[in-house]
């Protein structure tokens with residue numbers, strides 16, 4: 001089933017002179033893990049805001065073309081309705097938690113939906129356990145580390161049980177160790193619960209191994225869209241300025257020297273494997 | 282260490298912390314009324330002493346001490362002003378009775394501060410918001426209240442960061458005359474306000490993404506229920522009020538000096 005379907009989508013902010021992105025055609029299938037990447041200012045965040053209706057309902061502006069999310073026409077359904085299908089995790093962990101305890105924060109979305117209290121309690125525990133934050137349940141959010149806060153933010157979205165989770169650079173405020181923990185959680189959601197994941201990310205070194213597909217945006221357009229290995233090994237991707245994983249870079253350098261490995265690796269363990277395969281051939 | 286620490290909620294578990302804010306509010310109101318009803322030293326002293334066991338039960342002695350120390354300056358001022366004004370205008374009173382009246386006013390002030398301090402030290406903003414909500418105040422207002430309280434420490438930290446950054450660039454805050462000093466704060470206020478606006482936009486975005494406004498009958502994870510202890514506190518407050526009214530009408534209250542001599 002197709003969960004997100006955009007056709008010739010073009011959007012201009014109320015204050016903007018030219019479109020933040022234009023002519024975007026995109027299809028995302030149920031259960032897919034998609035990474036969106038591209039240089040700063042290319043319109044990734046703006047595109048994500050369309051996925052749950054923040055654009056056009058919260059931001060206004062001019063949205064042309066068609067976009068359907070889980071069968072709902074985004075232009076016609078309010079954000080709170082789409083938010084039940086599409087969970088959104090933002091960049092800054094600090095500004096996503098506003099209650100005085102973790103538990104209350106995770107409950108917020110469910111409270112808004114009028115879910116019965118007993119059910120809310122169950123879902124809080126469930127979401128906190130999956131994200132590994134159960135022990136933080138009664139702590140005030142502002143006392144947590146950035147990584148913990150971001151996992152709680154994921155839990156608060158998860159508790160609403162969405163079909164799709166959109167994460168906009170969830171690790172850009174975190175150190176590599178914190179980032180890796182976030183990626184583990186996301187990967188688990190995708191693998192164990194077959195949740196559709198859309199992840200905006202620059203740290204391809206750490207995360208591209210989990211992806212089914214990578215989309216590269218440049219200057220408001222989608223310029224690459226396909227299998228991670230193909231996209232990352234392509235010269236076009238490198239020229240745009242996307243941070244290619246070192247393992248893939250190695251593959252390209254070797255290829256340049258006439259050494260053709262089996263396939264482009266995405267991370268160092270895989271690179272070892274591929275090189276071993278090559279040597280024992 | 283600041284005076285405000287004497288009023289800032291601390292999350293510990295104690296029987297006082299678990300009391301319903303509404304019950305505590307009634308208690309504070311009664312205490313206020315009673316404190317204003319009397320201007321003799323003995324009943325006010327009793328009011329002061331009644332609250333000490335509560336302070337210890339709530340395990341907030343240290344913070345309470347802080348609020349007491351913080352209010353000491355004001356207490357001394359009140360004492361001095363009362364003493365002087367009574368001395369010059371009251372004429373035919375003896376000095377001891379003037380002294381006693383001034384002391385009584387000071388203790389009244391301390392009792393008021395003390396009850397405020399106990400209330401805010403032991404009531405989490407979360408339950409306070411909940412109490413407001415269950416008293417029929419619109420949810421949006423209660424939410425604004427708890428969120429504002431939640432972001433006070435964050436904004437305070439941010440202000441400190443901005444001050445440090447501007448100082449590092451050579452801004453001198455504590456120099457010049459009064460107007461100059463106010464002007465010095467502009468480079469701190471502008472980034473602080475801009476950041477606060479950006480933060481509130483991000484918060485709004487998050488709220489929208491968590492189905493804010495999806496249904497009219499939103500649930501609340503917590504409900505406040507009046508428990509036995511709350512009833513006891515309310516009962517005690519009412520008793521205190523009745524006794525005080527009775528005493529103030531029917532009983533002659535001796536002065537402390539007449540008892541001691």
Ligand SMILES: Nc1ncnc2c1ncn2[C@@H]1O[C@H](COP(=O)(O)OP(=O)(O)OP(=O)(O)O)[C@@H](O)[C@H]1O
Nearest residue numbers: 013014015016020039040041042043044045046047
């Ligand atoms: N609220 C807004 N109002 C007006 N213009 C905006 C707004 N937000 C973003 N833009 C503009 O839209 C364009 C795309 O910005 P967007 O934030 O989507 O980029 P991005 O790919 O997410 O970048 P980054 O990697 O830095 O997060 C930029 O030119 C930006 O200036």
Ligand SMILES: [Mg+2]
Nearest residue numbers: 044045046168
């Ligand atoms: Mg962005």
